[in-house]
Amino acid sequence: MDLLTLAGLVIAFTSVFLANWLGGGEMVLLLNLPSAIIVIIGSIGAALIQSTLINALRSLAMFKWTLFPPRYNLSKARHAVFLLAVKARKSSLVALDSDVSNLKSELATRALQMAVDGVDADELLERMHGEVVRLREKRETAIEFMESIGGYAPTLGIMGSVLGLIQAMANLNSPEALGHGIAVAFVSTLYGQGFANLVVFPLAKKVSFYADQELLYHQLLIDGIHGIAVGKHPQRLDIELSGYE
Template sequence: MDKKSNLDFNSVFGLLLAFVAVIGGQILEGGHAGSLIQAAAFLIVIGGTVGAVLLQSPIKVFVRGVKMAKWIFFPPNYSPQSLIKQIISWAHVVRKDGLLALEAYVPIVKDPLMKKGLQLLADGSAADKLRESMEIDISMLENQQRQSARIWEAAGGYAPTIGILGAVLGLIQVMENLSEPNLLGSGIAVAFVATIYGVGFANLVCLPIANKLKSIINEQLIMQEILVDGMAAIANGENPRFIESRLQGYCI
């Protein structure tokens, strides 16, 4: 479960398509792509949004959420069939050599939850105790990941409002320089571009990232449930064929 998959081209294509559509539409309407580049508007929207999210979130949650953003392009491996195959191989080992034989696999496994489950099995833990212990870890991990994913959802809520704030600041600059026509253009540009940045950053970046992270977390939760269910079945001494048949239900 700890392995990373290849580049998610769907995410790359979706992000590129969104930005090309916006910039292409601007050009088709007779505008210039360069007019969408405003450093002041960018600073107001991005800086204000990050500041607001930092204010509401503990730094650990914020940092973890930023790191999780790489899942959009390189998501964790989701391969329930491979996991089921691995569990069934352990079931056959136990059937042939006993639970203690699984101890040889503990150093090889990298995933913390899988390593813990194998160690509990090798130690002869009862199925209900094994399930209870692993489900606590799963619950805590899921809670941490969902909290971290919510920073993107929060950013998607703050960005449009901060974009409006940037627009108001630009209009204030315009009002202060009515006697100097050469300064009006920059103020108006900041006003409108800040709104575009706020709405665009929220709806083209933050909210899609938040929703995709939730989807990935759900996929990982299914993998973890397969693992716990399979290991509990091994602890109960169930037949490998029966274990496989039951675990295949997660793949429907």
């Protein structure tokens, strides 16, 4: 579990409550269920309107990366390619057939199998890099769905404030109730800004980082397998792949 994500969320929200407390504000005024509903549920609903079900599901699947991130060890992947290159150098590409199932990357597994099967090295590189790019594009659409939720949240917060003010105006005859109603109304704006800038956008940035790491990981493996397929010396190939780290 990525404890840094949890720590960041706790620090961010604590700063808001602490600032409110130091300013003499009542903590209870920051807790408002209707404001949370219109901001969170409303933002998700608006994002669903502009998106597709598959992108929303992909976004949900990637969202877990914020707490349980995928591990892409580029150094380990580079070393694995080096060992494969040494084996192919000593024996042949066909000798790598037993190593195909050992690769943890599905794309790298297909690339190595293509190399072992004798597919042209340039064709292998073009096809597999195309698959890597398409995978990154799918990841990007899922990330854009997350970011769209953050984009709608501040506007939904303002809408919540307007609704709250409408309800507050119904208490014009009671100044005390009116003041309390106006204070609660503006909580929606706070929720909209906070949900977008303290939760959605930071988490989307973290997911985007892991998607970039995934891209580098797959590119390293595929470039390494291409190098093996064209017969590059293991040491030279290892030096070339060092640029990914």
